[in-house]
Amino acid sequence: MYYYIFEPVKQSYQRKLQEKVKRLVLNLGISGEIVSSSPARTINDLVDIALTKGFTTVVCVGNDLFINKVLSALLLKVDLSDSKIAFGIVPLDYKDSFFAKKLKYQTPEDACQCLRYRNLKSWDVGFINPSKFFLSPLMARTENPVTLKIILPDYELMSSFTKLSINTDLIVNWIDESIDNNLFSRIRKYLFNQNIINTNVSKIYCQTVKIITDPSIPIYLESEIIAKTPIQVKVFRDYLQVIVNRDNIASSERKD
Amino acid sequence: MKINQPDGIGTVVGANVRLQGILKDTNDISVFGVVEGEVISEKSVMVADTATVKGPVTADTITIAGNVKGSVEAKTKLEILASGKVNGSVSTAILIIHAGAHFNGKSAMLEEKENTPDKSSNLKDFFNSSGEQSDARTESKSDSEPEVEIE
Numbered sequence: 001m002y003y004y005i006f007e008p009v010k011q012s013y014q015r016k017l018q019e020k021v022k023r024l025v026l027n028l029g030i031s032g033e034i035v036s037s038s039p040a041r042t043i044n045d046l047v048d049i050a051l052t053k054g055f056t057t058v059v060c061v062g063n064d065l066f067i068n069k070v071l072s073a074l075l076l077k078v079d080l081s082d083s084k085i086a087f088g089i090v091p092l093d094y095k096d097s098f099f100a101k102k103l104k105y106q107t108p109e110d111a112c113q114c115l116r117y118r119n120l121k122s123w124d125v126g127f128i129n130p131s132k133f134f135l136s137p138l139m140a141r142t143e144n145p146v147t148l149k150i151i152l153p154d155y156e157l158m159s160s161f162t163k164l165s166i167n168t169d170l171i172v173n174w175i176d177e178s179i180d181n182n183l184f185s186r187i188r189k190y191l192f193n194q195n196i197i198n199t200n201v202s203k204i205y206c207q208t209v210k211i212i213t214d215p216s217i218p219i220y221l222e223s224e225i226i227a228k229t230p231i232q233v234k235v236f237r238d239y240l241q242v243i244v245n246r247d248n249i250a251s252s253e254r255k256d
Numbered sequence: 257m258k259i260n261q262p263d264g265i266g267t268v269v270g271a272n273v274r275l276q277g278i279l280k281d282t283n284d285i286s287v288f289g290v291v292e293g294e295v296i297s298e299k300s301v302m303v304a305d306t307a308t309v310k311g312p313v314t315a316d317t318i319t320i321a322g323n324v325k326g327s328v329e330a331k332t333k334l335e336i337l338a339s340g341k342v343n344g345s346v347s348t349a350i351l352i353i354h355a356g357a358h359f360n361g362k363s364a365m366l367e368e369k370e371n372t373p374d375k376s377s378n379l380k381d382f383f384n385s386s387g388e389q390s391d392a393r394t395e396s397k398s399d400s401e402p403e404v405e406i407e
Contacts, residue, residue, distance in 0.1 A: 155277025155293060159270065176272050199288040199306060202270035205281070 002032030002088070002115070003055035005046050005070050007062025009036075017092050017108060021061055024112040032057075047073045057243070059088035059115060064098050064136050065222035067091065072133040075125065075240070088115050088243040098136045104245050114245050122238035126168040128219070129232045135240075137167040138233070139220045145178045146217060151210040159202060164211075170235040172209060175201045208234035266299075271306045285315070287322070305339045318348075331366070 004025070009015045025031045033055070037043045047070070050058050060070040067089055078085060090111040091097035097105075105111045126134045145160040150172065161174035177200075213229040220226065266284035269275055273289035278296065285297045287307040294311050295301055301315040307322035318330040320340040327344045328334060334348035338356035347364040 152277075155275055155279055157269075157273050157275035159273040159289075175270075199271040199304065201268060202273050202289075203266075203268040205267060 001055055002030055002057045002059055003050040003053075004032060004034040004059045004061060005043070005050075006034065006036040007066040007092070008038060014092060018061065021090055021108050021112065024108060025115065028112055028116045030112070030116050043069055043073045044077075047077055050074075051077060056084060057086045057088060057118070059090060059243075061090040061092065063093045063222075064091065065224055067099060068134050068136055068221055071125075071135055071240070075133040076131060084241070086118070086120055086241045086243055090115070110245070115243055117246065119244055119246050120241045121244045123240045123242045124168045124170075125236045125239045126166070126170065127234050127236060128227055132221075132226055134221050134226070135168055136222055137165050138226065140164040140213075140217055140229075141220075142217060145176050147214040148174065149212040149214075150204070151212070152204070152206050153208065157204075166209075166211075166233055168235060169205070170207060170209065170233065171203060171205050172211075173201070173203045208232070266297075269307070271304075303340070305337075312344075327361075 330348040
């Protein structure tokens with residue numbers, strides 16, 4: 001049975017999209033309990049109800065930030081290594097949605113068809129202290145360069161950045177756009193046939209990382225501040241069963 | 257600790273980075289900054305002209321255009337470019353040092369990999385097998401075939 005958690009409607013086009021999704025799931029024979037979060041019933045309350053009633057598929061319908069919130073609430077309440085709960089995603093902002101791009105959804109029909117076929121794939125899930133799970137990349141951006149210290153189990157490094165991102169694979173990317181990348185230096189490099197590639201871009205891959213900055217800066221998940229540095233981030237590999245498009249599953253993994 | 261990461265994703269140490277410790281990766285490593293410690297890759301390591309590595313470097317293929325103070329071990333190939341400076345021992349199967357490079361240290365050449373054929377033994381095998389083939393041919397040849405002489 002499917003348990004649909006809808007994002008509260010803020011604009012009229014969202015209401016139309018939500019009505020369309022409700023019709024689609026009914027026509028496809030995958031309707032279930034449909035709820036919407038509100039001040040009276042928060043996301044945590046709705047997730048509690050789903051777990052109490054024993055639903056095995058929780059589907060989130062909304063924008064990327066809402067999907068991350070539902071996911072975080074779900075994972076804080078259940079240990080998925082013991083549970084068989086699957087997570088479905090119906091993103092509504094198809095043009096800008098991280099999940100729409102990752103799942104290759106272009107319309108609500110694509111998402112609902114995938115829910116019907118229920119092809120599952122294990123996704124990595126990120127965790128940031130004190131208690132937030134995330135699927136979308138974390139971002140930090142400053143106008144002036146900020147001193148950065150990254151501590152991993154095997155090494156630590158010092159750097160500076162103006163833009164930093166952490167995705168759920170725990171690939172940390174950062175760049176200091178203030179260093180040697182102005183128009184004059186690029187023209188000079190071009191005239192003297194020097195390497196124009198920005199060498200101040202860094203990328204590391206880790207399982208767990210601690211990030212310290214001076215001064216402390218906010219870390220954003222979508223448009224919301226999720227934490228402030230110093231932060232500790234780790235990844236749970238293959239932790240969440242997500243309903244995906246058949247194209248997202250390698251042929252060897254498909255259970256046809 | 258070995259980290260199994262998706263293929264194609266490597267590590268890039270930018271020019272504004274100072275790293276201390278053991279940098280390990282199953283994929284490629286590119287160093288543009290300063291590394292004080294070990295650099296270990298199962299694939300390739302590239303030390304750019306802006307980079308300094310103070311410690312051993314180990315990989316399958318290593319390209320050095322910057323400064324390395326420590327031992328270098330490349331299983332397949334080590335290339336020191338014109339701007340490269342290496343102070344330490346090196347061991348590799350194929351060593352390429354460009355004009356202008358600095359190298360102070362000992363060099364140990366590793367044996368080439370088993371799948372690379374050894375030319376001298378190949379010649380012996382060729383002549384041996386040619387002799388056997390000519391014997392087989394003379395036994396089974398038809399009357400119209402010319403005689404084959406092996407020198």
